[in-house]
Amino acid sequence: MPVPISVIVVGKDAQVRSETRAYLAATGRVHVIAESADYQRAVELIEQLQPQGAVIIVDGEEAAALKLVREIGRAYPHTAILCTGQHCAGETIVRAYRAGAHEFLMQPPDPQELREVLERLEALLGEGQGSRTGRVIAVYSSRGGSGTTTIAVNVAAALARRMHQETVLVDLNLQYGCLPVFFGVEPTYSLTDVAHNEARLDIQLLRSFLTKVADGFYYLAAPLKPEEADDIFPAHLEMAFGLLRTQFAHIVLDTPHILDPHTIAALDHADLILLVTLGDLVSLYTTKRGLEVFRRMGYEAEKIRLLLNRYKNKEVPLGKIEEVLGQKIAFTLAEDARATWEAINVGKPVVLSESKSPLVRQFIELAKLVAPMEAASASSGESGRRFFSALFGGGR
Ligand SMILES: Nc1ncnc2c1ncn2[C@@H]1O[C@H](COP(=O)(O)OP(=O)(O)OP(=O)(O)O)[C@@H](O)[C@H]1O
Ligand SMILES: [Mg+2]
Numbered sequence: 001m002p003v004p005i006s007v008i009v010v011g012k013d014a015q016v017r018s019e020t021r022a023y024l025a026a027t028g029r030v031h032v033i034a035e036s037a038d039y040q041r042a043v044e045l046i047e048q049l050q051p052q053g054a055v056i057i058v059d060g061e062e063a064a065a066l067k068l069v070r071e072i073g074r075a076y077p078h079t080a081i082l083c084t085g086q087h088c089a090g091e092t093i094v095r096a097y098r099a100g101a102h103e104f105l106m107q108p109p110d111p112q113e114l115r116e117v118l119e120r121l122e123a124l125l126g127e128g129q130g131s132r133t134g135r136v137i138a139v140y141s142s143r144g145g146s147g148t149t150t151i152a153v154n155v156a157a158a159l160a161r162r163m164h165q166e167t168v169l170v171d172l173n174l175q176y177g178c179l180p181v182f183f184g185v186e187p188t189y190s191l192t193d194v195a196h197n198e199a200r201l202d203i204q205l206l207r208s209f210l211t212k213v214a215d216g217f218y219y220l221a222a223p224l225k226p227e228e229a230d231d232i233f234p235a236h237l238e239m240a241f242g243l244l245r246t247q248f249a250h251i252v253l254d255t256p257h258i259l260d261p262h263t264i265a266a267l268d269h270a271d272l273i274l275l276v277t278l279g280d281l282v283s284l285y286t287t288k289r290g291l292e293v294f295r296r297m298g299y300e301a302e303k304i305r306l307l308l309n310r311y312k313n314k315e316v317p318l319g320k321i322e323e324v325l326g327q328k329i330a331f332t333l334a335e336d337a338r339a340t341w342e343a344i345n346v347g348k349p350v351v352l353s354e355s356k357s358p359l360v361r362q363f364i365e366l367a368k369l370v371a372p373m374e375a376a377s378a379s380s381g382e383s384g385r386r387f388f389s390a391l392f393g394g395g396r
């Protein structure tokens with residue numbers, strides 16, 4: 001199965017938009033990178049974000065919707081157009097096709113029909129422009145201080161500098177992000193600039209907001225002032241991820257521990273979640289809750305990889321931990337407080353240092369594991385449903 005298609009969703013009614021997003025996301029074959037209630041704004045979004053497809057809700061606003069279909073067909077002939085609606089008469093469907101829609105989908109969609117429609121759109125896009133390659137990897141822990149940032153930093157560094165695949169790391173700890181300390185490079189721009197420039201954000205502008213660590217390795221900083229976190233909405237993150245996917249091989253997300261709408265948007269969007277736990281009882285207790293909530297969110301088992309950090313061999317046997325969590329441990333990282341402490345002091349990730357720490361080899365192995373896993377997850381179309389986004393009101 002090919003890389004998920006990036007789309008914008010356009011429609012007047014927020015409820016229908018949200019249901020449409022849920023149907024699409026549940027297939028794992030589509031990434032919604034922006035939505036709009038305004039049919040005119042949709043044209044600007046296509047110009048800005050260059051999505052592969054536009055999903056246009058025709059209900060109640062037929063004239064505006066079909067005008068948009070014609071406009072996209074004229075100005076962006078490589079954009080796949082899927083029209084959809086809940087109460088559309090046969091004539092509306094015919095008019096949508098005449099205006100230039102590639103597909104029409106009645107809602108609620110029959111799962112088989114939805115699959116077929118997406119297959120045809122994938123084939124259509126395959127004939128035209130090349131698909132995007134970037135993959136989003138979220139590093140998450142249900143408990144603070146488990147090593148989420150350390151792992152995100154080192155996996156990203158290994159992908160970029162050891163495996164030579166252009167990578168960007170995004171700091172989603174919106175109030176107190178701390179990536180500058182890990183790299184010894186101060187940012188000039190941050191996610192705040194993404195939010196403040198939402199109307200004109202494109203990949204060139206977004207690239208100018210990244211902080212360069214080394215060739216092929218960048219980070220997108222959290223707001224420079226904690227109070228600016230309020231300016232950032234989940235929709236800004238989706239837009240940024242969608243754009244970054246068009247140019248980077250890997251987008252690694254350092255996520256906070258709270259399951260708020262921003263974190264949910266990030267986890268939903270991720271192709272792979274590295275779930276970090278420690279081996280102590282409190283960590284295992286919270287990690288078990290985390291795994292349960294991921295299941296309720298509809299995430300496929302394949303989307304989640306459990307990492308055991310700071311593991312000392314004399315601790316609880318791995319089999320016991322797996323039994324408690326009901327989940328296989330995908331990777332184990334050793335305890336080495338000295339190496340991680342030194343890395344922060346010199347502003348250079350362990351994996352790029354001369355350190356003799358076992359963590360150097362382990363982070364490289366982990367990055368190797370992540371890269372093929374991503375390819376596999378893309379080909380099996382794994383992606384979480386946005387069920388939880390709906391619960392949390394994931395948009396703005
Ligand atoms: N494998 C390891 N061995 C020893 N110390 C480690 C290891 N991994 C992380 N640490 C240390 O644990 C502390 C917490 O790590 P880190 O900041 O990466 O966790 P976090 O989950 O991102 O925390 P926060 O909740 O603050 O975001 C840091 O001092 C870090 O150096
Ligand atoms: Mg952290």
